[in-house]
Amino acid sequence: MEFNATLIGEMIAFAILIWFCVHFIWPHITKAIEERQLKIAEGLNAAERAHAELREADNKAAGEIKQARQQATEIIDRAQQQANQILDKARADAVAEINRLKAAAQDEIASMAQRAREDLRERVGALAVQGASKIVQREIDAAAHKALLDQLATEI
Amino acid sequence: MASEPQGGLTEYIQHHLTHLNFQVSPNGFWSFHLDSVSVSLALGVIFCLWFWLYARKATSGVPGKGQAFLEIVLEFVDGQVKDVFHGDRRFLGPLALTVFIWVFLMNAMDLLPVDLLPWITEKFGVGHFRAVPTADVNMTFAMSITVLLLVIFYSFKAKGFGGYMHELFTAPFGKWFAPFNFALNLVELVSKPVSLAMRLFGNMYAGELVFMLIAGLFSAGSWLLFGMGVIGYTVWGIFHILIISIQAFIFMVLTIVYISMAHDHH
Numbered sequence: 001m002e003f004n005a006t007l008i009g010e011m012i013a014f015a016i017l018i019w020f021c022v023h024f025i026w027p028h029i030t031k032a033i034e035e036r037q038l039k040i041a042e043g044l045n046a047a048e049r050a051h052a053e054l055r056e057a058d059n060k061a062a063g064e065i066k067q068a069r070q071q072a073t074e075i076i077d078r079a080q081q082q083a084n085q086i087l088d089k090a091r092a093d094a095v096a097e098i099n100r101l102k103a104a105a106q107d108e109i110a111s112m113a114q115r116a117r118e119d120l121r122e123r124v125g126a127l128a129v130q131g132a133s134k135i136v137q138r139e140i141d142a143a144a145h146k147a148l149l150d151q152l153a154t155e156i
Numbered sequence: 157m158a159s160e161p162q163g164g165l166t167e168y169i170q171h172h173l174t175h176l177n178f179q180v181s182p183n184g185f186w187s188f189h190l191d192s193v194s195v196s197l198a199l200g201v202i203f204c205l206w207f208w209l210y211a212r213k214a215t216s217g218v219p220g221k222g223q224a225f226l227e228i229v230l231e232f233v234d235g236q237v238k239d240v241f242h243g244d245r246r247f248l249g250p251l252a253l254t255v256f257i258w259v260f261l262m263n264a265m266d267l268l269p270v271d272l273l274p275w276i277t278e279k280f281g282v283g284h285f286r287a288v289p290t291a292d293v294n295m296t297f298a299m300s301i302t303v304l305l306l307v308i309f310y311s312f313k314a315k316g317f318g319g320y321m322h323e324l325f326t327a328p329f330g331k332w333f334a335p336f337n338f339a340l341n342l343v344e345l346v347s348k349p350v351s352l353a354m355r356l357f358g359n360m361y362a363g364e365l366v367f368m369l370i371a372g373l374f375s376a377g378s379w380l381l382f383g384m385g386v387i388g389y390t391v392w393g394i395f396h397i398l399i400i401s402i403q404a405f406i407f408m409v410l411t412i413v414y415i416s417m418a419h420d421h422h
Contacts, residue, residue, distance in 0.1 A: 003294060005180065006189040010196060010289075010298030017200045017254050018302075021207070026250035028211035029230050032223070035216030 121153040128152060165372040172270065172368050174284045175292065176277075189292055196289035199261040203254075229257070236409060241416035248415055251306070255299070256408040262290045263360060263400030267393060270367045290403075291360040293353065300349035303411050307348065310418040323421075348414050352407065359403050363396055 128149055176191040210223050219227060233253045237245050265273075265287045273287040289295040311320045324341045325334040370392060373385030 003297070004177075004185050004187045004189070006187075006192055006292065006294035007298045007301070009188060009193055010295050011302050013193075013197055013200060014254075014258075014299055014302050017204065017258060018251050020204050021250035021254040022247055025204070025207040025211045026230070026246070026253065028214045029207075029223075029226060030234070030249070032214035032216045032219070033227055033231070036219075039216060 125149045125153045165369075168372060168375075169365070169368045171284070172274065172286070173365075175286055176282060176284045189286075189294060191285045191287070192289040192292040192295050195265060195287060196258075196262055196295060199265075199289075200258055203257050203261060207257075229253070233408065237412050240409075240412050241419070243416075243419060248412060251415070252408050252412050255411050256404050259290060259299070259356065259407050260400060260404035262288065262295070263404055265289070266291070266360060266363050266367065266396055266400060270364070270371050286364075288360055288364055290356055291364045293357050296353035296357040296360075297349065299356075299407070300353035303352065303414060304345070304349040307345070307414050307418045310415055314419045315421060319421075348410075352410055352414075356403050356407055359399060363392075363399060366392055367396075 129145075175189040178188045178190045180186040180188065207226060210226050214223055230249075230253060233256055234245065234249050237249050237252050241248055268287055270287075274285045277283075277285040286292065311323075315323060325331070325338050327337060327341065329337055367389070370385055370388040373381045373388065376382070376385075
């Protein structure tokens with residue numbers, strides 16, 4: 001146990017070592033550790049956030065798919081309806097056309113029958129006049145008896 | 157041993173317990189133990205360079221193995237400080253780290269074969285060389301007195317001059333026992349560095365002595381004793397790994413405790 005100046009020298013050396021450690025060692029390493037802690041915390045947060053976002057996106061996608069499916073069925077329904085309408089309309093048009101044509105034909109038939117009847121009536125009138133003139137063997141004034149003959153013709 | 161080949165065990169041990177002394181002036185105090193100074197400074201420089209080289213390029217990304225090791229050590233020390241001291245650790249943390257690593261490295265010199273460094277220095281004409289700075293009272297007291305100065309500094313800083321004086325004179329028995337209180341506190345204050353230094357010194361000195369005693373068996377002249385020496389040296393060496401770590405740890409923890417106590421108000 002002999003004390004000497006070594007004591008003072010070592011105290012100075014110790015102080016220098018402490019100073020060096022305080023300024024050049026401790027802060028750098030603790031800074032690195034703390035930054036890494038921060039990074040890890042951020043990474044974990046980001047992972048959690050991404051997870052939540054993924055779940056949200058999944059939900060959204062599922063909703064959109066459902067909506068799209070619904071829209072598709074709506075469109076199909078509407079298309080079917082429209083097709084039915086078109087079919088109905090076509091059928092109605094066809095029926096109307098048929099009716100129209102039938103009516104026209106009937107009209108024509110009727111007018112032709114009318115004309116034929118009038119023709120016939122004229123011929124019958126003439127024949128009746130010829131027959132009567134032959135029967136009475138004399139000329140009958142066609143103009144004077146026209147009214148009588150016309151009446152006869154309409155009775156046929 | 158080589159200088160006194162036939163001196164026997166006592167001479168051998170006395171030789172090994174003599175410091176390499178450098179007398180500056182005829183006055184007894186002004187001399188230096190060159191062995192303690194050189195080894196402790198070399199280890200201090202190794203500590204600084206080692207930690208500084210990693211601290212300089214410390215990355216907050218994926219650390220290398222070297223950085224990871226230092227971070228483990230630092231986190232361990234920081235955890236010890238955090239357990240005891242609840243304040244700004246920017247000084248106490250590095251202080252504790254310095255104490256721990258430096259004391260550990262100096263203690264670890266005990267694990268070198270006791271004759272190795274003296275044998276080497278003898279080749280260079282230096283007769284005495286003690287490799288373990290912490291087995292030198294000057295070394296341990298230098299550290300513990302520095303800690304005492306820090307304790308006093310932080311007592312003043314935390315409590316103010318008046319507050320600290322008040323505490324010195326009134327705690328623990330109140331103002332009517334002021335002289336008694338002061339004497340008690342003075343004893344408490346002085347006992348801290350003494351116990352701190354003597355504990356480390358005693359352990360390291362005794363450890364060194366046991367190594368020397370065992371090493372004495374090697375030259376006892378009998379193969380049986382030589383074998384016992386080998387076994388004893390190995391067993392004590394392995395046990396000593398525990399002692400040097402524990403002593404470094406205790407010195408660090410007590411340093412933390414003393415300085416954090418300086419922050420506490422009574």
